[in-house]
Amino acid sequence: MFYSEDIIEQVRTENDIVEVIGDYVKLQKKGSSYFGLCPFHNEKSPSFSVSPNKQMYYCFGCGEGGNVISFLMKYENYTFIEAMEVLANRAGVELPKMEYSKEQRREKDLKTKIIEINTEAAKYFHYLLKSDRGKLAYNYLMGRQLSDEIIVKFGLGYSDKYSNNLYMYLKKKGYNDNELRETGLFTYDEKRGVTDKFWNRVMFPIMDANNRVIAFGGRVMGDAKPKYLNSPETKVFDKSRNLYGLNVARSSRKDYFLICEGYMDVISLHQAGFNNAVAALGTAFTQRHATLIKRYVKEVVLTFDSDEAGIKAALRAIPYLRDAGLAIKVLNMKPYKDPDEFIKALGRDAYEERIKNATNFFIFQVEQEQKKYNLNDPQEKTAFHKQVAEMLLEFKDEIERDNYLDSVCS
Ligand SMILES: [Zn+2]
Structure with missing residues (x-):
């Protein structure tokens, strides 16, 4: 029908x-x-x-x-x-109740099932974190100065050291392999059998905008590699369509989002009261992320790491955010590396102050460009000025271009 x-x-x-x-x-x-x-x-x-x-x-x-x-x-x-x-x-159109075809029903059921299994897994990971088995992970989070309240709010957990612990748990709950396979939480291998993807890691459930658990990120305890691991893409998880923290940030009632680099940045910002912080999930920032943000706010403040990699990531994200029509500012965290370090050292008020003084994205771009030139050398200085003129041409609107020209000349 x-x-x-x-x-x-x-x-x-x-x-x-x-x-x-x-x-x-x-x-x-x-x-x-x-x-x-x-x-x-x-x-x-x-x-x-x-x-x-x-x-x-x-x-x-x-x-x-x-x-x-x-x-x-x-x-x-x-x-x-x-x-x-x-x-x-x-x-606001009311749809008549309709019968699904078998294929549609199967697809819809499968998505619902994956989310249900993810939710069970998240609860189990959280239980483990609070148990004796999760002590190391719990102590790690305490060492990062997270409160119990924020641990619960983000549903943080721990995946055990045994290689098929979660698998056994979910099997006992009655889920079958056809369903479990679709969650991306397990590796099916002919020789080794079924193993958990995540073990001995602090677990970060990834929620969609509607608070449904669609995937996980995990940070390893100890020295194993990779340090951070994410669920693969599944029928319910598409990295480029989701942002960590968006489920909370969307109802923060602030008119801008803070964009940071990782799970821990988002969590420490939220703990400090900046509940409008979001991060891309183990992937570079894309046009889709920018478009997604535009549905909720008109402005963003980038608070990427202040090291070389963070600056590069910011420079890469800016064009996407511009294309989406967002106003963009860049926050300076120096001399600290990331929001977590900054807030621990100087406190939330100082961070708030930095938000107020965040640099317009174009000035930021020009400052970064300037580092490549020796301005005491007339030839290099000319090259730099030509490059800035080039960058100004990116502004299609004449008034806007003139205003930016004024601001870089001063
Ligand atoms: Zn086309």
Whole structure:
């Protein structure tokens, strides 16, 4: 059974395609259409068009096109049913109860099952952390000065030293291998049998925006490698569509997000009262992350590590955040390395002060560029000025460009 043509039509017409796509792509009006950078292929100048009259989108670069429903299916990787549910909900249209086909039911059940198993695993890891077996991990977290309250809030846990401890636990709970295999929590090997992916690690459950446990990150106790390990991507976990801490940050009622580098940064910022901190999950920052953030706030403050790697990560993230239309500032944590160290040394008020004094992203970019030149040498100085002029051209808006020109000249 499927939705009737009437209800599909109603959902389609009550969701303006420009508004919906505008949440994902920065659009600019040109004539009767809107244009932006295509989210389905890489491009520098906008060939992705959205027509309010036809309520359709089309990319002149890659040929992708369709209506508001197919856009969401393509962009969010939704099934038709999921896209209908999201759009109906958005427009306040009530959908009739419908029967799922066998295949749809299986897919939906599987996603629900993975989340259920993840939730069980998270509870088990948390129990272990508080038990004798988790002492080492618990002491590690105490050493990092985390409170019991914040440990509970983020559902932190511990995965045991035995290589199939979680597997045995979940088997006893009645889950079968077909289900367990889909969670990404286990390695199935012909010779060694089934083993847990995570062992002897502090466990960080990764929640989606709706507080559902979709994956895990783990930090090893001791010297084993890798130091940090994440769940692989599964039917419910896509790294580029989620941010650690977003489930809390989205309801922080602040009009900006703090973007930091890792789990521990997010947690210590939240503990210090900055509950609008988020981080990308074991992956570089992407356009999708920027778009996701744009759904909740208009401004971000980058608080990446102040070492070389952190500066590089910030410089890489900035263009994505700009493309999403976010205002961007960069926080200076010197002489400390990361938010955790900074707050431990100088306290939350000093950090708050640094947020207030955060540098505009362009000034930050220019400062970083400047380090590459010896400004006492006239030739190098000229090269530097040319480079800055080049960077200024990135501003398409003339007034904005002039303002930035003023600010770097002063
Ligand atoms: Zn395209």
